[in-house]
Amino acid sequence: MLTLPLSLPTQAADMFFSGRLVQAPSCEINEGQTIDVDFGDRVGVSKVDGVNYLQPINYRITCQPGATTLELGLRVVGPPTVFDGAALQTNVADLGIRLLQNGQPLQVNQRIAIDPQNPPRLxxxxxxxxxxxxxxxLFEVAATLLADYQ
Structure with missing residues (x-):
């Protein structure tokens, strides 16, 4: 049996890709210093209810000018509790530290968009x-407050 190669007409289109690489301006949180939230020595074991002992998370975010088209975001990176996605798991099994952003729960490890000129109250x-x-x-937990651009 004799087979001949079959030649079909083909169509082709050239493709061209382009873009611009940019360096996002750097941002610094708290001038690189540790943010310490101290609940003190008087946290009553029977009074922990997600309301008592509320503390501010005092931080400053400083960004270099530029990148007005980029969106700045914040995220708290750390170990979440199994019982509250907005709480960091402490070294005590049933105790977490709930995070709030402008009075609302802030999910651990979840990015939120922010205005660097008016950062949220944490x-x-x-x-x-x-x-x-x-x-x-004693109880403790460590986490990282991370700022990034998208």
């Missing part, structure tokens, strides 16, 4: 797992 408050029990002792 707060933290201890919360207890529903039905959980707390014992006396």
């Amino acid at each position: 707060q933290a408050v201890p919360v207890k797992k529903e039905g959980g029990t707390l014992s006396e002792g």
